[in-house]
Amino acid sequence: xxxxxPLTREDWTAAGLAALVEGGPDAVAIEPVATRLGTTKxxxxxxxxxxxxxxxxxxxLWVQDKTVLISERVQSGGGTPRERLQHLLxxxxxxxxxxxxxxxxxxxxDPDVRAAVVAATQLRVxxxxxxxxxxxxxxxxxxxxxxxxxxxxxGYASLASAVPGLVPHRPADRRRLQESLLDLALPAxxxxxxxx
Numbered sequence: 370x371x372x373x374x375p376l377t378r379e380d381w382t383a384a385g386l387a388a389l390v391e392g393g394p395d396a397v398a399i400e401p402v403a404t405r406l407g408t409t410k411x412x413x414x415x416x417x418x419x420x421x422x423x424x425x426x427x428x429x430l431w432v433q434d435k436t437v438l439i440s441e442r443v444q445s446g447g448g449t450p451r452e453r454l455q456h457l458l459x460x461x462x463x464x465x466x467x468x469x470x471x472x473x474x475x476x477x478x479d480p481d482v483r484a485a486v487v488a489a490t491q492l493r494v495x496x497x498x499x500x501x502x503x504x505x506x507x508x509x510x511x512x513x514x515x516x517x518x519x520x521x522x523x524g525y526a527s528l529a530s531a532v533p534g535l536v537p538h539r540p541a542d543r544r545r546l547q548e549s550l551l552d553l554a555l556p557a558x559x560x561x562x563x564x565x
Contacts, residue, residue, distance in 0.1 A: 376408055378416040378426070385427035386434065393473025394482050397424050421481065428485035431474075435464070436489045440496045450504040451555050454497065458522070458547050465526035472530045475523065494519050497554060504555050518554040525550070 384405045388396040398420045399413040406412070417423040443457045465471060474486050498515035502508060525546075528535045537543045 376406060376412050376416075380406065381413060381416050381423065382426045382430050385423055386430050389427050389431060389474075390468045390470045393470055394424060394428075394477050394479060395473075397427050399423060424479075425481050428481060431470075432485055432489045432492070435470075436492045440492070443496075450500040451551060454500050454518075454551055454554055455547065457497075457500075458550055461522060462525060462529075462547070465522075465529045466533070466536060469530040471523070471526050490519065501554055506555070514554050518550065521550050521553050 381402060384402050385397045388402055388405060399410050399417065402423065403410045403413050413423065417426065439457070439460055443453050443460070446453065446456055448456070474482055477483065477486075494512075494515045497518050498511045501511040501514050506514060525536070537546050
């Protein structure tokens with residue numbers, strides 16, 4: 370049997386991110402992450418000074434993985450601004466239905482968590498604003514539409530987490546809901562007027 374490869378800081382951070390996605394910031398601690406990795410707490414303390422150090426590393430990865438990389442993936446997929454927004458909404462709504470992480474992060478009073486939530490929110494709203502601007506919406510409206518669209522996503526994530534029965538499960542109902550959410554950012558009537 371080959372000797373086990375030593376765990377790296379990146380291994381610990383990735384396992385911490387998985388714990389965060391499943392259970393929110395309270396799930397990120399040295400002992401439960403060690404259990405997840407099948408190792409001892411000592412390995413964790415080799416890479417991190419304490420739980421707060423691990424949590425900060427996990428939060429940095431969360432912002433990168435669940436915000437920056439998703440925006441890059443949507444952008445590289447191409448399409449019209451509305452098509453990219455639709456793609457983005459599909460990704461984040463599925464994630465919200467399977468994980469309470471965003472809602473647990475938003476609700477946390479931990480200053481490190483709050484800082485990560487602020488950073489992710491600013492990046493997310495800025496990306497949606499960029500797409501809205503690309504569609505020809507004046508800059509004076511784009512920011513408020515982006516903020517409203519993000520607020521609607523948070524509401525959806527809250528329902529998916531707290532009252533999943535209110536989230537549509539049939540594909541046709543889901544499409545209608547997504548179209549309604551998209552219309553907050555890029556109303557269908559506006560597109561018809563500007564293109565007609």
